[in-house]
Amino acid sequence: MDDNTSALAAAIGGRVRLERQSRGWTLDRLADAAGVSRRMLVNVEQGAANPSVGTLLRISDALGIGLPALVDSPRPKPVTVTRSGRGAALWTSTEGGRGVLVAGTQSPDVVELWDWIMMPGDRLDSEAHAAGTKELLQVREGALTVVVAGEPHVLEAGDAISFPGDTGHSYANQGSDPVTFSMAVFEPGVGSSPHQEGTDA
Template sequence: MDSSTSALAAAIGGRVRLKRQARGWTLDRLADAAGVSRRMLVNVEQGAANPSVGTLLRISDALGIGLPALVDSPQPKQVTVTPSGEGAALWTSAGGGRGVLVAGTESPDVVELWDWTMVSGDRLDSEAHAAGTKELLQVRTGSLTVAVGGEEHVLTAGDAISFPGDVAHSYANHGNAPAVFSLAVFEPGVGSSPHQEGTDA
């Protein structure tokens, strides 16, 4: 990991640990609630891992805080400005693609705003998010193939799509030029699921 990635991983790990401890949860309880291995959770808390977006979503959902709370400054603000280039790069590809979380709201109704660049050949397969999740995407440059529930949609510059995020979906760049797109994700009721307050059993 480069220095900026390491710093982000350390910040995320510290926030996961603080939120877990504030709930009085053990590592095992959070791992069970999030559906991730204890080893992965330990690595995340120690800042030693560069977890996938899916893993971070599972952890933040289990903690009832939403993904933006893991990467944003912990003190709540009415207005938050993310200067250009300072968003949290939570996905990167070998070819230089990046998925950057540039803004987000707090739970319970979490909205995330992403800035994505996928180079030729990039692909991201996303598991189904929490029930009721919605996604809105607009391609700014290039061409992007969005698959939702097994149906593919090819979008070019200016095209937009809305779809349920609570089914498996993917984004892929089959073109020769980079695809740049904005993505908004709405995840309602984060932290209100019954399993959040379940027992240790």
């Protein structure tokens, strides 16, 4: 991991540990609630792992705080400014692609704003998110193939799509030029389930 990735991993790990301990949860309890292995959770808390976006979503949902809270200050401010180049790069590819979380809101109704660049050949397969999740995406440059529930949609510059994020979906750059796009994700009711509020399931 480079210095920026290491610093982000350490910040995320510290926030996960803080949120877990504030609830009086053991590592095993959070691992069970999130559906991840105890070893993965230990690595995340120690900042030794570069977990997938899917893993971070499962952990943040289990804690009932939403993904943006993992990369932001524990004490939310009424106005948060993310300067250019200072977002949290939570997805990278070997070809140089990046998925950067640039802004987000707090639970219970979490909205995430992402800035993406995918290089030729890049692909991200995303598992179904929590029930009720919606995604909106607009391509700025290039061409992007979005597959939702097995149906492909090819988007050119300026095209936009909205779809339910609670079904399997993927994004891929099947062209020869980089593709850039903006994406918003709405996840309602984060932390509202009894299990996430700390009662035993």
